[in-house]
Amino acid sequence: MNILIAGGGGREHALAWKIAQSDQCDKLYCAPGNAGTAELGENLPIKADDIPAIVAAAKEKNVGLVVVGPEDPLAAGMVDAVRAAGIMCFGPVAEGARLEADKAFAKELMRSASVPTAEARIFKDLKNARDYVLSRDHGVVVKAAGLAKGKGVFVCPEPHMAVKPLEQIMTEKVFGDAGQTVVVEDLLTGQEASILALCDGRNIYTLEACQDHKPVGDGDTGPNTGGMGAYSPTPIVDGEMMAKIEREVLVPIVDAMRRSFGRYEGCLYAGLMLTPAGPKVLEFNCRFGDPETQPMMMRYKSDIVEAMVATCEHKLGDIEIQWDPRPAVCVVMASGGYPGPYEKGREITGIAEAEAMGDVKVFHAGTAIADGKVVTAGGRVLGVTALGETIAAAQKRAYEAVDKIHFQDAYCRRDIADKALQE
Ligand code: AMP
Ligand code: GLY
Numbered sequence: 001m002n003i004l005i006a007g008g009g010g011r012e013h014a015l016a017w018k019i020a021q022s023d024q025c026d027k028l029y030c031a032p033g034n035a036g037t038a039e040l041g042e043n044l045p046i047k048a049d050d051i052p053a054i055v056a057a058a059k060e061k062n063v064g065l066v067v068v069g070p071e072d073p074l075a076a077g078m079v080d081a082v083r084a085a086g087i088m089c090f091g092p093v094a095e096g097a098r099l100e101a102d103k104a105f106a107k108e109l110m111r112s113a114s115v116p117t118a119e120a121r122i123f124k125d126l127k128n129a130r131d132y133v134l135s136r137d138h139g140v141v142v143k144a145a146g147l148a149k150g151k152g153v154f155v156c157p158e159p160h161m162a163v164k165p166l167e168q169i170m171t172e173k174v175f176g177d178a179g180q181t182v183v184v185e186d187l188l189t190g191q192e193a194s195i196l197a198l199c200d201g202r203n204i205y206t207l208e209a210c211q212d213h214k215p216v217g218d219g220d221t222g223p224n225t226g227g228m229g230a231y232s233p234t235p236i237v238d239g240e241m242m243a244k245i246e247r248e249v250l251v252p253i254v255d256a257m258r259r260s261f262g263r264y265e266g267c268l269y270a271g272l273m274l275t276p277a278g279p280k281v282l283e284f285n286c287r288f289g290d291p292e293t294q295p296m297m298m299r300y301k302s303d304i305v306e307a308m309v310a311t312c313e314h315k316l317g318d319i320e321i322q323w324d325p326r327p328a329v330c331v332v333m334a335s336g337g338y339p340g341p342y343e344k345g346r347e348i349t350g351i352a353e354a355e356a357m358g359d360v361k362v363f364h365a366g367t368a369i370a371d372g373k374v375v376t377a378g379g380r381v382l383g384v385t386a387l388g389e390t391i392a393a394a395q396k397r398a399y400e401a402v403d404k405i406h407f408q409d410a411y412c413r414r415d416i417a418d419k420a421l422q423e
């Protein structure tokens with residue numbers, strides 16, 4: 001069948017790369033895609049969140065499966081619209097996507113289902129929020145409740161540090177409507193893990209654990225980003241921990257959603273802090289992670305289309321996913337300045353040399369083709385991903401590959417996966 005992927009980031013290139021390997025995939029379309037997906041299929045000049053245009057393209061191109069990558073179109077009801085047109089669509093309906101798109105709703109659902117998470121208060125008024133944070137004697141985390149591309153979260157080790165972000169979100173409205181409601185929660189400590197699971201409304205199929213690196217700087221310093229690198233599997237989530245996460249987090253939240261609005265279908269992503277008191281949820285996402293998907297797809301040995309169709313047809317119980325046992329490490333190369341303002345249009349060289357090393361795949365994110373050359377077109381530009389016999393070997397190979405790639409003002413963290421090596 002023909003398959004259409006909505007999105008154009010690193011996650012979508014990684015999904016496209018894996019989907020294109022499936023016997024079930026005839027023609028692959030990406031809307032809008034990037035320079036990487038252009039090599040695997042046809043890019044359509046349609047924005048990832050243009051629901052009517054995606055539905056029209058899916059009909060016109062005789063698409064049998066639409067895969068929605070990013071959160072915005074999911075929250076806006078793309079799955080509902082594609083299904084209404086009689087086309088299979090991978091992802092949750094808008095009500096399911098609310099778990100990510102509305103952090104206040106997610107908090108309340110977690111509370112109702114006794115899912116472990118940080119204690120939190122929800123505010124719509126700056127004065128009340130400010131009074132609250134200044135009454136705390138521990139660190140707090142301020143979060144814009146709506147979608148803010150991973151940038152709407154401010155970790156404040158001292159309560160007074162929360163005042164400025166509250167003002168930016170609530171008065172200056174730097175995240176627009178996404179900051180109308182603010183969640184203020186207790187600061188948790190521990191290692192973070194990303195647990196992704198396929199859900200078909202009946203079954204939950206947990207994928208291999210990953211660890212992301214959200215802050216822009218080495219040693220987890222600086223502002224939060226969409227994610228500067230990831231690796232999988234992570235030794236901090238062993239079999240026992242995974243079973244606990246399934247029991248205490250995934251099963252109760254999926255049940256709570258079923259009670260609240262119906263079946264959650266698609267990929268469910270739990271961002272967790274592994275605290276001394278056990279795993280606690282930092283956030284839920286209603287989609288595959290970016291950049292977690294890059295190392296994950298590098299290790300995924302089965303047919304991803306089979307798993308996506310099984311998810312849509314409520315048959316996850318019938319499939320078995322095989323993984324490459326070798327770890328994969330993905331280092332994000334970003335445009336200098338990201339997550340703040342940055343230049344675009346810089347020529348990228350060295351990708352072929354990096355991939356020629358073997359066991360290296362360079363996933364494109366913010367890239368485009370201009371005058372026949374691959375150029376930068378976004379904040380996160382590439383996800384340089386490598387397999388190795390150990391995490392240390394995968395990390396070494398990933399950085400060797402990074403060092404073969406050049407564009408002006410390229411920036412990457414130099415410590416991706418270090419945490420796994422310190423264990
Ligand atoms: P979120 O988008 O809610 O996952 O938050 C982005 C990042 O902020 C997380 O990956 C953590 O690094 C950090 N963070 C969020 N909530 C907390 C919390 N309650 N305690 C400590 N760090 C947090
Ligand atoms: N890597 C974090 C996210 O996908 O939201």
